[in-house]
Amino acid sequence: MTSSPLPESGAPLAHFVSTAPFDPYALKEMTPAQIRVNSASQLRLMWWKFKRHKLALASGIFLAVLYLMILVSEFLAPYNLHSRNVDFIHAPPQGIHLFHDGTFVGPFVYGREMTLDMDTLRRVYTEKPDDIEPLRFFCSGDPYRFWGLFDASTHFVCPAKDGQFFLLGTDRLGRDVLSRIIYGARISLTIGLLGITVSFILGIVIGGLAGYHGGIFDLVAQRIIEVLQSIPSIPLWMALAAIMPVTWSPILIYLGITLILGLLDWTGLARAVRSKLLSLREEDYVLAAQLMGAKSSRIIGRHLVPGFMSHLIATATISIPGMILGETALSFLGLGLRPPITSWGILLTEARSVSVIAFYPWLLFPTIPVILVILAFNFLGDGLRDAADPYK
Template identity: 70%
Template sequence: MTDATTNLKLPPSGAPLPHSVCVLPFSPTAPEALSEAQKKVYLAPQLTLMWWKFKRHRLALASGIFLLVLYASILICEFLAPYDYQSRHVDFIRSPPQRVHLFHEGTFVGPFVYGRKYELDMNALRRTYTEDRTRVEPIRFFCRGDPYMFWGLIKGDRHLFCPAEGGTLFLLGTDRLGRDMLSRMIYGARISLTIGLIGITVSFTLGIIIGGLAGYYGGTFDLVVQRVIEIIQSLPHIPLWLALSAIMPPSWSPIAVYFTITLILGLMDWTGLARAVRSKLLSLRENDYVVAAQLMGASTPRIVFRHLVPGFMSHLIASATITIPTMILGETALSFLGLGLRPPITSWGVMLNEAQNINVVVLYPWLVFPVVPVIVVILAFNFLGDGLRDAADPY
């Protein structure tokens, strides 16, 4: 009898093996014993395996692509928006959304909107807008419109789409000052989306460093850190935000207020991650590879960040994808309550500040449209987090 894997001649079944023959068990991970297809799997690096597992989670993959497109769009929001976010149209205050049409009286015209005319309703004390079917206003593409400063550095006036000459294009309506809601939502995405990235950087830096050192050293340092975390978590957030909002001088520039709000959100959110990192490191620090690293003279930062933290990277990835939408919700809530960002800067929370009055929402429901991207982005981050967690988890 011959073993095909070792090419050795073996005695019949049941007969004892000669002492000079040593049969090794078949190892599927031995490179010489693998086919090309098996080598592609068994010898693939960790990141490649994570990508293969992540692609199988279709909802997470779609959410990741959506978020990438959304974050890429904030780089060119001046080009994507049909108007400047501060442009006012005093003749179209709180104008409802305009519908896009393709055919006019049975004839294909292309994307266009009908003109608007309004009348004053003296009983309701508000304007009543109606479509003017005699005015066909084609939508222009790659056109010149409101001038802007691209990222505050380069002058430009080119837009992806614009209204017809002398016409209007309010696809999501206008606010109380006659400003286009769609343009303001596009500009507001730059603030609302980046505040989560900067906030998570502050939160993760503090959480991993403080929680990692507390879990690795333990003792008095761990005791002090835990008491500080308990004090911070016991503080009521709304009164604290009120106090911090009152501290910020009204003379500060919008950029200073933006970074201050980001820092506040990061400082308030690091405690949960620090506790999770600390508890994980307490269970990992006694492993043999940690002792070996200590005996070899490795420094504490190297042991923590090189050997221990990668051991629960799947948890950190899931925490990051959950914390970013939490930051976005925090900024939206603060700005909605008037405690966060203030005009002239715009964000989704600042825009929702106009929808505080229920009577205004009933009369002008399009003012709550900024809540739609908030919901969609949070759902996308949650789906992405599920996919990344499953892909990074080796178990």
């Protein structure tokens, strides 16, 4: 039988692959790109596929920046969360300017004066073109308590001394809308992460046990899932949120809302885990682990679940927007978080009246970050799902 020559002495064998199914000596050199792909781990392959999804990559960067920003919300907000400017109630947004009369001045806003329209009893704000108020950066402004740990007063941007800077306007108490949106991001974004953690744990545990053991436990779990999925989400959220005592502190309310969102969102994840384990529990490596005396919890946690963890992460990512919307809806209806805690849902309670929206449309600005975050999580989830799919 003829055979191709062996590789030269010193050449790495990994650079050669068999070209004939029945000739072990027929080797062909692989290209560097093929070597790179064949030696890559599953996570690296997922990352390469995820990078090709440009929209998902941009969404991931956007969300990462947002979650980093909530670590320093006090520093980024121009004003304290509860600072009131009684002279500028329901003031419209201000524009940032760089030039005045053709001369470069730097970032500044024009001062404004307020007059009362006696016919409509509305406050009317007019700019004073000669009153230039330069913006200050990395400056001392409203005092705050950073994460409740220590006192500070440094802000990224501040108005001029005795000036004003309301980029997104003010509310009915003269509080800066931009500052309150930045503070509210900390609650609205973290409640989704905490809620999905509860949902993730319940979904894996209940779905894993149902799929691995089957029997009565699987039957009961499936009936519970069907009952929960048959009830409309928002009325069920409202009913559970309404029974929380009014005497609870804001922190307990926050934890209660998180638990409600997590306890009602695990059903879809549990079904996905169950269906996957039903097919994997018959594999040879599961039988080998059983013969070696491994417990069910170890087989599920160490052998079965890691095999499709990438799909679970993608599913969890898509579920986070639903929890953010759930908190926003409950707070908007007055059944969610309560002041002094501030979230995007609480900010939107200012715009529940049609007359308020007609006269002060800038109070709807908190809907913009809600929409952007929901879209970003959906795009990120789509990208992770495609990257985790071995057939794409």
